[in-house]
Amino acid sequence: MPSKPFYITTPLYYVNAKPHIGHAYTNILCDTFARYHRFRGEEVFFLTGTDEHGTKIEKAAREQNKEPRQYADEMAPHFKDLWKLLGIEYDYFIRTTDEGHKKAVGNILRDLEARGEIYKASYKGWYCTPCESFWTKLQLVEGKCPDCKRDVQELSEDNYFFKMSKYQKWLIDYIKSHPDFIKPEIRKNEILGFLREPLEDLCITRPRSRLAWGIDYPTSKEHIVYVWFDALINYVSAVGYTTEDKRFKTYWPADVHMVGKDILRQHAVYWPCMLKACGIEMPKTVIAHGWWTMSGAKVSKSRGNIVDPVELCKKYSVDAFRYFLLHEVTVGLDGAFSEDLLAERYTTDLANDLGNLWFRLVSMLDKYFGGKIPDHSAKAFPKESIQDLLKKVTDAMSQYDPRTALTAIFEVVTLLNQKIEEKKPWVLAKDASKKGELGDTLAFLAEWIAHIAVLLLFLTPVTAKEILKRLGLKSDWILKKENEFLTPFLKPGMTMERGSALFPRLDEEKIAS
Numbered sequence: 299m300p301s302k303p304f305y306i307t308t309p310l311y312y313v314n315a316k317p318h319i320g321h322a323y324t325n326i327l328c329d330t331f332a333r334y335h336r337f338r339g340e341e342v343f344f345l346t347g348t349d350e351h352g353t354k355i356e357k358a359a360r361e362q363n364k365e366p367r368q369y370a371d372e373m374a375p376h377f378k379d380l381w382k383l384l385g386i387e388y389d390y391f392i393r394t395t396d397e398g399h400k401k402a403v404g405n406i407l408r409d410l411e412a413r414g415e416i417y418k419a420s421y422k423g424w425y426c427t428p429c430e431s432f433w434t435k436l437q438l439v440e441g442k443c444p445d446c447k448r449d450v451q452e453l454s455e456d457n458y459f460f461k462m463s464k465y466q467k468w469l470i471d472y473i474k475s476h477p478d479f480i481k482p483e484i485r486k487n488e489i490l491g492f493l494r495e496p497l498e499d500l501c502i503t504r505p506r507s508r509l510a511w512g513i514d515y516p517t518s519k520e521h522i523v524y525v526w527f528d529a530l531i532n533y534v535s536a537v538g539y540t541t542e543d544k545r546f547k548t549y550w551p552a553d554v555h556m557v558g559k560d561i562l563r564q565h566a567v568y569w570p571c572m573l574k575a576c577g578i579e580m581p582k583t584v585i586a587h588g589w590w591t592m593s594g595a596k597v598s599k600s601r602g603n604i605v606d607p608v609e610l611c612k613k614y615s616v617d618a619f620r621y622f623l624l625h626e627v628t629v630g631l632d633g634a635f636s637e638d639l640l641a642e643r644y645t646t647d648l649a650n651d652l653g654n655l656w657f658r659l660v661s662m663l664d665k666y667f668g669g670k671i672p673d674h675s676a677k678a679f680p681k682e683s684i685q686d687l688l689k690k691v692t693d694a695m696s697q698y699d700p701r702t703a704l705t706a707i708f709e710v711v712t713l714l715n716q717k718i719e720e721k722k723p724w725v726l727a728k729d730a731s732k733k734g735e736l737g738d739t740l741a742f743l744a745e746w747i748a749h750i751a752v753l754l755l756f757l758t759p760v761t762a763k764e765i766l767k768r769l770g771l772k773s774d775w776i777l778k779k780e781n782e783f784l785t786p787f788l789k790p791g792m793t794m795e796r797g798s799a800l801f802p803r804l805d806e807e808k809i810a811s
């Protein structure tokens with residue numbers, strides 16, 4: 299039986315503002331894992347999209363004298379445009395205003411009502427509009443919203459509630475018995491800590507009188523579905539839950555829900571309870587990544603749009619931006635973003651190490667062998683070392699750790715530059731009796747670069763494809779068996795294209811601006 303497709307999701311992004319570095323990071327992570335699983339020959343379904351309902355969207359639209367739908371229609375393309383620029387190869391872009399999604403939400407609510415999982419009650423509480431959160435008196439901090447410290451309004455209204463509290467014990471047991479369900483460990487412990495307090499039922503509607511922009515509650519004209527309840531359902535509605543059974547069976551459960559740590563509670567508490575109540579299988583893993591913080595407010599103030607991903611990609615290239623985000627922190631931890639650090643990594647790791655390695659290799663091949671792969675002995679192929687790197691990279695990727703994968707690859711790049719210094723091919727070239735050794739040395743370097751480029755296909759795809767193209771090798775690699783990778787890719791006489799600098803020197807003036 300063929301294995302289930304690898305199904306990975308990003309959160310749905312709220313369209314009340316344009317995408318920033320945090321959105322870019324989540325999608326780059328998911329794209330990297332999606333590419334990696336495609337590379338391993340698996341079918342992949344990579345889902346992203348936009349969350350378009352709720353008070354904040356309605357408010358933002360009204361401020362611009364627009365209908366919420368028109369506003370959402372104008373905002374959603376900003377996300378699609380950024381994914382295009384960043385080379386994010388998603389399979390489907392869902393919008394919570396899609397008819398299919400709305401239908402699935404209605405079906406789930408009717409089903410939950412039929413199962414006795416929903417009841418209607420009067421709700422008294424304090425509401426924070428910017429946060430769209432209800433708080434109990436105990437939760438308020440000095441009478442204000444505990445999240446944003448703003449003023450709250452006291453409200454009493456009839457609403458529908460999902461019986462979430464009854465799943466508390468089950469959820470704690472589930473999390474404890476499924477060690478991979480919430481990653482990393484620190485976030486899992488946070489959720490278990492939260493679950494030590496009594497879990498309340500979830501208010502899943504808002505009165506239409508207060509919020510008109512949302513999905514209609516199926517059995518009451520006076521109510522709109524709470525935006526989080528609606529949005530979470532996208533993960534199953536996108537693969538046909540209640541609308542295309544065969545498709546749903548093919549893709550569900552999701553392998554990975556990638557989320558920011560700020561929305562882990564919705565994904566690791568609400569969502570599993572909702573699924574359990576519907577009798578749907580749990581997703582395999584919810585990964586909470588950290589935040590990018592600005593190191594030193596000064597830097598951001600003086601440089602204005604410093605964290606605009608579009609600007610950063612224009613200045614440094616898409617792959618440099620991607621390399622920085624994947625390499626700088628381990629998934630799950632917070633990272634300090636600074637453009638200075640990005641510029642430094644660009645220069646040291648990408649331009650000086652990888653870019654220079656390529657340049658030295660092609661220069662020497664040009665000079666000593668007319669730009670062709672020289673005759674060389676079989677021992678020029680470093681099979682064992684390549685196997686070792688492959689293992690490090692695949693182990694790291696299966697642990698959702700692209701940082702370790704990149705580190706392992708770039709350690710080899712450093713070693714190869716050292717090898718050039720040790721072997722001194724320019725000295726070998728002066729001695730006719732050393733021609734064989736010279737050929738072996740350059741073939742060894744070329745094979746390494748070719749194999750590294752293949753491993754970079756899912757990490758820095760633009761650069762990887764460019765190197766493979768220059769070497770005259772295919773870039774649509776699918777690695778099903780290790781042995782396909784542990785063979786020489788280059789033959790004597792093959793020509794390579796020198797090309798321009800892979801990572802051109804940064805223009806100092808441009809960077810400082």
Ligand SMILES: [Zn+2]
Pocket residue numbers: 426427428429430443444445446447448
């Ligand atoms: Zn608030």
